[in-house]
Amino acid sequence: MKPNILVCGKTGAGKTSLIQAVTHAGTVPDEAIGDAEATTRGFDVYETDVANFIDSEGMEPGRTVEQYSSFIMGEVVKRLSSDSVENLVHNIWYCVDGSGARIQSADARLIEQFSDKVLLVVTKSETLRREQTEAMMSQLLDLLPAERIVMISSHNRTGLAQLLDRALEMTARAIDGADDELFSFRNRWNTYYVNMRARWERRAGDEADGYINWGAGRAAAIALIPLPLADVAPLMANEAYMIYRIGAAYGYAVDKSILTMLAGVAGGSVAGKLAASFLPFLKVPIAAGITYGVGKAAKAFFASGMKLDADELREKFIEGEKESKNTNWKENKIEEE
Template structure:
């Protein structure tokens, strides 16, 4: 019997687009039917669940692990910027195998993402159950499926071509963003005024960390960022403060940002489980590589 996931939430378009993003092309017709419809794939069936939030717990709590026609082994509840406070408060109270999927991750960068996660936590959501996805770029989906299947005792096939393609795409996007953030750090550090670049460099570093976390589906916050940088013993702001010569500090800023970026990438790819020694080693090797890049030419 296939695993069945009920995809819920007020936004019917977001539900359908989320199912489309994790199923083979053609699974869902161009004009999908309305109501509670099951879309079957080889291993997982997806129920487009047009059920109000207040009825979800009652409907699926009894049917978990059962053979009922409308059973659900897990629930994905879609959230976006239009989710009202009443809906959020009721959704936060859902228990069991429920993951909360932020489906408008495309629109959330840096500060906006941090504010959204903070708001959800204050409303009562468990941060570890929040998954950030981009329906347009198809990022965060591997984490979403992994965290759904694992509690059910299943595993994802490492060689699954669709999942491999998603992993590869996410990795390439992460590489591109790290490169962009490092080049930006180089440009910021060229500011000739002493200390005028420290805050922008710190903001750039934080923005990169949040963006990488979102690419891999993780809802990260300031506490996680601070702990991560503490493990590395590195922050671009602190390192740059000791140098006042632009042509000296710019390569340092770019190298540190590059090192932090690749350490963060490895951290998220590991499920946020890499130990301090491994993170530090990745940071130092990547930092050295980043300092060897001719960022002036690249910019």
């Protein structure tokens, strides 16, 4: 029992790179990954011990959705009508380039067609720019529920653990085999990914820490602006961007309710705290400390698989806020993006 995972999307979205990132070295040769031109043609199947990854030719500009859709559906149907259940497509990863920033109606229509088998994979997530992050998230979340969207970067190796967890659940459901069969399938899967997972988890943690330091440093810089109240909105925007990025490092598309919940761990009166301390030299550590604490709470939340409750989050926030006092944020030079 081995699932077939079909990877599709626009040309250059990073489909082949993704398959290379989630398979052991040597499975996907570097030559399979293209630069300027459309590279993959037709379908290439990469077999591993745990799954067959079906790489597809990308949708090129000028090709209509109908054409691309019938090309992909043709393969799905061909496999459906073959004699063996082993050929079925169990899971589809529809890739959207994160640096392109926009989901087009073509993407939306294709995703609808694949219905409950599809995961929407936002690739190159490390290239998302500050101004586009929020718009992209809300656009994505209008299209599909958060559990069906995964943010990944093949280059930074982030979000991949999340993608594989969800793919495992979806394929296990689709396979619907006997208990012992499912049990050995999960075992094989976990064995195949054990070392990669450990590396990915470290990567996600490091990346999250990078964003926390960056966010706190920027908060300090914003707080230096000597207007007592005008700086609260940019501080909140800064914090929101930090949370989106931390979520993405763990593969999550963050929705508004999670954002509000995480920003809320600082306690109601961030604006109040800051307004009260109208002296810039007090505002700097307060702003940096709040942002740092919220960042640490967010990191712990996503690392736990979004399982921490309000008390645990509050604890992480307080720990973080304390820890931030060890840094002189004013001296700490943060590079701008």
